[in-house]
Amino acid sequence: MKKQPDAAGHFGPYGGRYVPETLMKACAELTCAYQKLRKEKKFRQEVRHYLETYAGRPTALYEARNLADHFGRGRIFLKREDLLHTGAHKINNTLAQGLLAKRLGKTRIVAETGAGQHGVAAATAACVFGLKCVVYMGAVDIERQALNVYKMKLLGAEVRPVYSGSQTLKDATNEAIRDWVTHVEDTHYLLGSVVGPHPYPMMVRDFQSVIGKEARAQVLQAVKKLPEYLLACVGGGSNSMGFFFDFLKDRKVRMIGVEAAGEGVASGHHAVTMMKGKPGILHGMKSYLLQDPNGQVQLAHSISAGLDYPSVGPEHSYLRDSGRVRYESATDREALRAFELLTRCEGIMPALEPAHALAYLPRLMSKTKKTDVVVVCLSGRGDKDMATVQKHLKA
Amino acid sequence: MGTTNFLDWKIREAKRKKRKLFCVFLTCGFPDLAATERLILSAEQAGVDILELGFPFSDPLADGPTIQYASEQVLKRSLSIADAFALVRRVRRKGSRIPIVFFGYLNPVYAYGEKEFARDAREAGLDGLIVPDMPPEEELAFQKECRKNKLRLVYLVAPTTTDERAKGLVQRSQGFVYYVSLRGVTGVRSGIPKDLEERLKKLKRMTDKPVLVGFGVSAPGQARVIAEMSDGVIVGSAVIEHLKQGVGPAERFIEKMAKAVHGS
The missing domain is CATH 3.40.50.1100 (Rossmann fold)
Structure with missing residues (x-):
C-alpha cells in the first residue's frame, strides 16, 4: 500500500484541501509546522510526557x-x-494539538463539538497550556448535553451556541471554521476528528x-x-x-x-x-x-x-x-x-x-x-x- | 447561446472606457425566483456591470449571517442547479446581455456532475464561475472542462494570501480577480481595511486583469473610495439586507451603489 496521504493531503481521490482562500495560508503553515514537529524529538517527548503523566x-x-x-x-x-x-480518546489529540498551537505561537484555540466530549477535551488542553478557548456547539446539542456545557465553562472555555442550519455538530464545525477565517493570525483551529482540510485528517490520525x-x-x-x-x-x-x-x-x-x-x-x-x-x-x-x-x-x-x-x-x-x-x-x-x-x-x-x-x-x-x-x-x-x-x- | 461571452466583452469595454466595474451578488431564489429574475432584468439599466448568481448551499463556509439566512430560506423550498440554469435561460431569452457569473460551493456542482455542469452552464448563458471552496490545486479535470466550454473561472485572493501564491492565482484567474477585502466571512461592515490600498497596488503590479473588491462593501461612500483604489466593487450581503425589505428598496440601493462606483 502506498503511503497515504500524498503531499497535498489526498487519500486516493479523497481528502485534499477545499477551503476558502483566506484559510489556505493557515493550512499550509500548519502543514509545514507539523511536518517539522513530527520529526522533532523534543516535541514527541513532550507529547508523550503529557499523555503518560496527565492523560493516563x-x-x-x-x-x-x-x-x-x-x-x-x-x-x-x-x-x-x-x-x-x-x-475518551479525544484527549490524545487535544493535548498534542494544544502543544502544537503553543509552538505555533497562537494564543487562542477554537473547537467544534457535538456531544461536548471534544469540547471538554479541548477546554482541558487549553487549561494545561494556558490558551484561550472558544467552543462552538449547536444550540440543539447545548440543550441535549447540558452537563458537558457546564464542564467546559468550569474549565474556563467560552461556549458559543450556533443557531444556523441544523444547529448541531455540522453547523458548529462551519462556525468554528468561520471564526478561524476571521482570527486566523492568532487562532489555532483544534479540530476533533480525522476530518477537515489537509493536514487535519493526517495529523489527527497520527496523534490518535x-x-x-x-x-x-x-x-x-x-x-x-x-x-x-x-x-x-x-x-x-x-x-x-x-x-x-x-x-x-x-x-x-x-x-x-x-x-x-x-x-x-x-x-x-x-x-x-x-x-x-x-x-x-x-x-x-x-x-x-x-x-x-x-x-x-x-x-x-x-x-x-x-x-x-x-x-x-x-x-x-x-x-x-x-x-x-x-x-x-x-x-x-x-x-x-x-x-x-x-x-x-x-x-x-x-x-x-x-x-x-x-x-x-x-x-x-x-x-x-x-x-x-x-x-x-x-x-x-x-x-x-x-x-x-x-x-x-x-x- | 454560448458564442458570445458577455464577461469578456464587458471587461474589454470597461478597459477601453476606463470604467469601474460594479458587481452585484444575488442569492438565486431569494426571496423567490421571480424577484431574482426581475433584479437581473433591471440590473443593466441600474448600472450593474456583472451579476453574481449565488447558488444556495446547506453549509456556506465563507458566508456570514446574511447570506446564510438567504440560503436557508431558499433551501426550505429546495432549488436545483437545473432551476438556476432555467432562470438564466429565461433572462437571456428576454434579451438580458449582462455578464452572469455562477457563485456556488463545490458540492452541488460536484453532485450535478462537473463535466455536465461546465457544458450546461455555458449553454444556459452563464459566462463565468466562482467556487469559493475550490482552490486551483483541486479538481483539475473540472477546470479543464470550464476552459474548454469558455466558462471563465474566477479565483479569489485574500489578505492572507502570500505574494508568491497571489502571482499564481491572478495568472490563473479568468476575466477578473476577486479580492477578498478582509479576514472573515461575507457580510456588512463599515469602514475600509487599513492594508487594502497597499495590497491592491501589489496585485495590480502582478496583472492586467481587473481586480474587484468584495466582502464587507455596504455603503455608497465606502464603495466610491474602494472603487478608486481598484477596478470595481462587489456587493452582496448589503443587497440581500435591502431585499429583505422588498425588491423595490433593493433596486434603489443597487442604483445608488452603481452611481457611487461609477462616480456619476
Whole structure:
C-alpha cells in the first residue's frame, strides 16, 4: 500500500484541501509546522510526557472473558481508552494539538463539538497550556448535553451556541471554521476528528495512532500473535483511524468499522455515510457524504451524538473503496443492548459510540473460531450518556 | 447561446472606457425566483456591470449571517442547479446581455456532475464561475472542462494570501480577480481595511486583469473610495439586507451603489 496521504493531503481521490482562500495560508503553515514537529524529538517527548503523566497512557488492554463466554467462542479484548482523563480518546489529540498551537505561537484555540466530549477535551488542553478557548456547539446539542456545557465553562472555555442550519455538530464545525477565517493570525483551529482540510485528517490520525501502536504491542504480548479482527465505531472516525492505522500493514488482520444506523438504514434517520452517502465535499475535504440529489448536505441521526456526522474522514473513504476495512452499521437499539451487555458482563459502562462497535459482536462472534482474537476499541466511557440510557433502559 | 461571452466583452469595454466595474451578488431564489429574475432584468439599466448568481448551499463556509439566512430560506423550498440554469435561460431569452457569473460551493456542482455542469452552464448563458471552496490545486479535470466550454473561472485572493501564491492565482484567474477585502466571512461592515490600498497596488503590479473588491462593501461612500483604489466593487450581503425589505428598496440601493462606483 502506498503511503497515504500524498503531499497535498489526498487519500486516493479523497481528502485534499477545499477551503476558502483566506484559510489556505493557515493550512499550509500548519502543514509545514507539523511536518517539522513530527520529526522533532523534543516535541514527541513532550507529547508523550503529557499523555503518560496527565492523560493516563498507556491504557490497559483487558480480556473480556465473561463477554466471550456469553458468545461461546473466540477471545475478546478491549482497548480501554475509556480510562483516559476526560473519559475518551479525544484527549490524545487535544493535548498534542494544544502543544502544537503553543509552538505555533497562537494564543487562542477554537473547537467544534457535538456531544461536548471534544469540547471538554479541548477546554482541558487549553487549561494545561494556558490558551484561550472558544467552543462552538449547536444550540440543539447545548440543550441535549447540558452537563458537558457546564464542564467546559468550569474549565474556563467560552461556549458559543450556533443557531444556523441544523444547529448541531455540522453547523458548529462551519462556525468554528468561520471564526478561524476571521482570527486566523492568532487562532489555532483544534479540530476533533480525522476530518477537515489537509493536514487535519493526517495529523489527527497520527496523534490518535498511539491507540493502535499500544494495542498491537499489548495483544502480541498477551496472545503471542496478531488479532484476527479489529472492531471500532466510526463517526468522523478518529478513534477507529488511530486504532487501525498501525495494523494496516498486517494484511491478515481484518478490520471492521461500525457506523451508526440510527433508527435503521431504511428509516432515513441514520449516519451510515459509507453505505448511503456518495463522495462529496464538506468541511474542506472530499469524502463520503450524506446528501440529497441536489448536493445539499443531509442530516445525520444517531442516539450517540459522537457518531451524528454526515461525512467521515477521507482516509476511511479510501480504505472502504480499497476494501482494506469493512464498514458495517448498528442501530440505536442494538447499541443500547450492547451497552447493557457489557455493563452486566464486565462491569464496564461504555459510551454509546463504542457501544455501536460492541453491537457488531453478535454478528461477528457467530463466525469466529475458538482461537480467534477480536480487539474492540472502547473509545470512551458512558458517564456522559446516563441521561439517554436512563430514558431507554430499565435499571 | 454560448458564442458570445458577455464577461469578456464587458471587461474589454470597461478597459477601453476606463470604467469601474460594479458587481452585484444575488442569492438565486431569494426571496423567490421571480424577484431574482426581475433584479437581473433591471440590473443593466441600474448600472450593474456583472451579476453574481449565488447558488444556495446547506453549509456556506465563507458566508456570514446574511447570506446564510438567504440560503436557508431558499433551501426550505429546495432549488436545483437545473432551476438556476432555467432562470438564466429565461433572462437571456428576454434579451438580458449582462455578464452572469455562477457563485456556488463545490458540492452541488460536484453532485450535478462537473463535466455536465461546465457544458450546461455555458449553454444556459452563464459566462463565468466562482467556487469559493475550490482552490486551483483541486479538481483539475473540472477546470479543464470550464476552459474548454469558455466558462471563465474566477479565483479569489485574500489578505492572507502570500505574494508568491497571489502571482499564481491572478495568472490563473479568468476575466477578473476577486479580492477578498478582509479576514472573515461575507457580510456588512463599515469602514475600509487599513492594508487594502497597499495590497491592491501589489496585485495590480502582478496583472492586467481587473481586480474587484468584495466582502464587507455596504455603503455608497465606502464603495466610491474602494472603487478608486481598484477596478470595481462587489456587493452582496448589503443587497440581500435591502431585499429583505422588498425588491423595490433593493433596486434603489443597487442604483445608488452603481452611481457611487461609477462616480456619476
